Amino acid sequence: MALFRLLIIFVISIVLELYMFCEGHEMCANGLPLVKKASLKFCSLGNQDYGCCTEEYESTIKEKFDDLMAKIPENLAEACSSNLKEMLCHICHPLSGHSFESVVKLELPGMCPNYCQEFFQKCETLIQYLGKKSKKTYLLSKNSKDFCKKMETKDISYCYPDVKSNIDVMPGMSSNGNENNMATSHVSLGPECVCFKQMQGESILPMKIQELKDGSGRLLVAELAGILSIFHANGTKEKKPYFDIVDYINRKDYEDQHTSFGLPSFALHPNFNANGKLYVIYAKLIHGKLTHRVSEFIMTSDVQPEKTERILLELEPPYKWHNLDDLFFGDDGYLYIFNGDGGIQGDPDKLAQNGKSFFGKALRIDVDTRSGSKEYGIPPDNPFVNDDSMAPEVFAYGLRNPWRCSEDSGDIITGKGKSRIFCVDVGFNKYEEINIVKKGGNYGWNGKEGFSCFDSKICNKMEHEEFPIFAYNHMKGKSVIGGEVYRGNCIPHLQGKYLFADYYFK
Numbered sequence: 052m053a054l055f056r057l058l059i060i061f062v063i064s065i066v067l068e069l070y071m072f073c074e075g076h077e078m079c080a081n082g083l084p085l086v087k088k089a090s091l092k093f094c095s096l097g098n099q100d101y102g103c104c105t106e107e108y109e110s111t112i113k114e115k116f117d118d119l120m121a122k123i124p125e126n127l128a129e130a131c132s133s134n135l136k137e138m139l140c141h142i143c144h145p146l147s148g149h150s151f152e153s154v155v156k157l158e159l160p161g162m163c164p165n166y167c168q169e170f171f172q173k174c175e176t177l178i179q180y181l182g183k184k185s186k187k188t189y190l191l192s193k194n195s196k197d198f199c200k201k202m203e204t205k206d207i208s209y210c211y212p213d214v215k216s217n218i219d220v221m222p223g224m225s226s227n228g229n230e231n232n233m234a235t236s237h238v239s240l241g242p243e244c245v246c247f248k249q250m251q252g253e254s255i256l257p258m259k260i261q262e263l264k265d266g267s268g269r270l271l272v273a274e275l276a277g278i279l280s281i282f283h284a285n286g287t288k289e290k291k292p293y294f295d296i297v298d299y300i301n302r303k304d305y306e307d308q309h310t311s312f313g314l315p316s317f318a319l320h321p322n323f324n325a326n327g328k329l330y331v332i333y334a335k336l337i338h339g340k341l342t343h344r345v346s347e348f349i350m351t352s353d354v355q356p357e358k359t360e361r362i363l364l365e366l367e368p369p370y371k372w373h374n375l376d377d378l379f380f381g382d383d384g385y386l387y388i389f390n391g392d393g394g395i396q397g398d399p400d401k402l403a404q405n406g407k408s409f410f411g412k413a414l415r416i417d418v419d420t421r422s423g424s425k426e427y428g429i430p431p432d433n434p435f436v437n438d439d440s441m442a443p444e445v446f447a448y449g450l451r452n453p454w455r456c457s458e459d460s461g462d463i464i465t466g467k468g469k470s471r472i473f474c475v476d477v478g479f480n481k482y483e484e485i486n487i488v489k490k491g492g493n494y495g496w497n498g499k500e501g502f503s504c505f506d507s508k509i510c511n512k513m514e515h516e517e518f519p520i521f522a523y524n525h526m527k528g529k530s531v532i533g534g535e536v537y538r539g540n541c542i543p544h545l546q547g548k549y550l551f552a553d554y555y556f557k
């Protein structure tokens with residue numbers, strides 16, 4: 052897990068400039084993901100579109116409330132029932148993870164000072180019924196002021212009940228579908244940190260994670276040695292690999308165990324659940340020559356995977372580094388393949404700017420058809436199909452080592468941002484890049500590294516030039532590792548943000 056851990060540390064510390072040692076938590080105090088507004092009967096969510104309660108969870112709150120009401124003296128129940136109900140229901144609030152951060156976690160939300168004073172005066176005797184932690188806190192408090200001090204949230208802006216007014220700045224959640232610039236509009240709330248939970252079961256050099264979209268919540272994790280493992284939704288690893296070509300690719304025979312050798316990436320066919328087609332990048336020694344492939348395997352039976360192999364692409368790299376890095380299926384159903392410059396220091400053969408070479412390119416192919424003698428089809432709208440100086444597979448060029456690319460699935464409400472291809476490009480010795488890869492774009496290598504000139508003969512004469520959306524120098528990191536635009540709803544303050552990492556050996 053060492054690689055994972057390093058990546059995680061850099062996601063937190065460098066890239067988003069988050070604070071590494073702050074205590075993070077999920078936004079929902081009950082640990083549930085945010086859900087689109089359920090029709091709650093007991094608790095009300097007001098005008099908010101999202102909250103932390105399903106109807107099922109709400110019924111546990113109602114039970115708790117009824118139990119308490121039955122236990123406490125009648126006059127107290129009469130005076131405090133509405134306070135109690137509202138406070139218990141506050142766990143349905145989309146920011147409840149912050150509010151319930153008080154010393155009596157989950158029994159009561161942390162209260163704003165004025166509200167707490169009022170509550171204490173009116174409902175003091177209720178407190179000891181609320182749970183062990185509440186009772187202890189109450190008994191150890193000298194007076195109302197002391198109690199209310201203990202009940203404070205770490206960040207006062209999340210105290211109950213005023214936290215409710217904060218909801219308007221929830222990123223990606225405004226009910227009016229605000230169309231601001233995604234990269235900058237999202238107001239950040241509270242301490243910006245994310246907790247990572249380690250999955251159980253070792254993975255040796257985990258390379259890529261994809262969900263098996265069959266409703267089981269299972270994840271496929273690629274290991275460089277040539278394995279795809281299954282992790283169950285509960286975080287445990289299945290002992291038997293899902294896919295195993297370790298012996299077939301014989302990674303242990305390589306004299307050099309660099310990450311360019313082995314199984315760095317895979318993708319599932321958009322119709323995988325029906326056809327079981329899996330696409331894998333791997334490297335293998337063939338007659339003593341290191342060969343990189345993109346192959347299709349069919350995962351529908353117990354047949355050894357290599358017996359079902361269809362080789363789509365086979366490349367003999369000019370040098371040992373920066374080879375087939377990543378692949379995924381776009382929204383358009385085509386397979387995007389990202390290939391580095393193949394090489395040694397500074398791309399001496401200028402392959403990334405050579406339109407006929409597959410090195411230093413983003414390629415786009417159709418795995419479901421065939422063009423001529425090729426094992427795949429050329430999408431008719433590929434940018435260079437009518438340009439004799441370019442290979443028809445080329446989608447974009449001028450890449451050095453695009454170590455992870457992904458497509459944005461778009462804002463869950465407005466769809467904004469959908470289909471943007473984010474691709475990082477590992478730099479030579481100065482700058483790391485993040486690009487949005489557009490059809491026909493030239494991302495500059497080896498004319499430029501980041502925004503700076505690398506080869507002065509060509510750096511100001513490149514056609515179709517596209518600039519990075521972000522570049523950072525080697526004071527900040529050494530080799531950028533691409534990620535994904537976050538579109539989940541468990542961590543609202545990451546909504547719409549691109550998460551990436553940086554990796555280097557110390």
Ligand SMILES: *[C@@H]1O[C@H](CO)[C@@H](O)[C@H](O)[C@H]1NC(C)=O
Pocket residue numbers: 283284285286287
């Ligand atoms: C995790 O889930 C899998 C599949 O459902 C199950 O076989 C396994 O026993 C579970 N493990 C734990 C520790 O809950």
